[in-house]
Amino acid sequence: MSLLLAVALRIVAVACLCFALAVAWVVFDTDRAVETETEGTANRVARQLTQFYMLGSANTFYGPPFTARHSIAIVAVMSPGVCVEFTAPVAGSRRLCSGWNGLGRTAPLWFSQLFGRWFSPGAPIERPVIVTGQPTMHVLATHDPVAATTRAWHQLRVVVGLAAAMAAGIAVLSVLAIGHALAPARRIIAGLKRLEQGDYASRLPAFGTTEFNRIAGAANDLAAKLATTTAERTMLTQRLFEVQETERRALARDLHDEFGQCLTATGALAASLASAAPAGRPDLADDALAIGRVTARMMATLKNALARLRPPELDEVGLEASLRGMVAAWNLHGARSAAFRLDIDGDLAGLAPDDALNVYRIAQECLTNAARHSGASVVHLHVACTPDDEIAVIVDDDGEGDPAVLAASTGYGILGIRERVGALGGSFGVVRTARGLRIEARFHAAADGSRRMAAA
Incomplete structure (x- = not known):
């Protein structure tokens, strides 16, 4: 795996992690906001009911006059998607809900199930209504779970889209920036390939990054040392071949002058013995002829060895x-x-x-x-x-x-x-x-x- 791809994968992994954290934070923050709004609605409705009770008589507040006017005033202080319940001693139980259709389409079922499993957006919050120092009634505020889930879904869509765009942009720009920063690595690899192929004269240029400059300097020093070592080895090898040829010529001369002459003399002596053998001693003639044959084979072997040690015809015929x-x-x-x-x-x-x-x-x-x-x-x-x-x-x-x-x-x-x-x-x-x-x-x-x- 290339370094650029490895770094790109790490950047993508970090971006995905940040994206997941952003999603979790948005959902968590939405749940806290729903809880805060529910609690705020309960407090505001309790204060509103306290004001109604203190401004009117008991019969006015708890009786039939508590209808549209009072309901509108209470709904006006409620957050969208919150419902309140309270029981008046005379007027009986009341339940008022604030509309939330402005939030848009409801959340998908899978998101609703996950959100409801991890959080409790519909948890009730109770607040007393205090009049003349005594609690006259209690207000119970709850947030509609569908409204809470829908709100979380729409906020998540906005944030997820923005986070995804930012993560993708950061990842792409980071990969481009890192690719540009790692561009000298390709030139360094190409230089090392040239060294591998024996081009010790090539040198790497200076780079704008300190680390790459150090690598380039080390590669250039290595190339210089390899060039020097190769030149020395070439000179030594040439000298060794010169010495080898000198030794071959000397050995060929010695074999020709000494060993060759001895074989020639041995062959002549064997021929002389064979011709001078008495008629009654055929065994001497046979032995002398055998010595001559062995000498001839040795002479042929010597000629082949001399040809390999120093081809005499190379200087003579080309x-x-x-x-x-x-x-x-x-x-x-x-x-x-x-x-x-x-x-x-x-x-x-x-x-x-x-x-x-x-x-x-x-x-x-x-x-x-x-x-x-x-x-x-x-x-x-x-x-x-x-x-x-x-x-x-x-x-x-x-x-x-x-x-x-x-x-x-x-x-x-x-x-x-x-x-x-x-x-x-x-x-x-x-x-x-x-x-x-x-x-x-x-x-x-x-x-x-x-x-x-x-x-x-």
């Missing part, structure tokens, strides 16, 4: 011929169940020695990985150099390789390719295709030879 020779060697001595194919687009002759060596090493590792782990029947190597000096090395196979397994692999093949391409500032990916697996490496050629590997 990258394209070296790649074709490598693919031919895989077809001849590699996995018998797989056929290796090579496509070259663009001119590879103009590449700097370091870029040519990088292409050769990447292709070498990719083909080795495909031959050993994919179980493919066809492995297709595609090397391209575009006019904008972008170099692409792509290996497609029809095997059952899994990109997730390769990503989690602890082997040095894929990891070495990834580190090499990363040090060159390029991109590397392993994806599943409709036919099988694709390993793709891309980087730009060094126009000035700035990435030249150290030679032995």
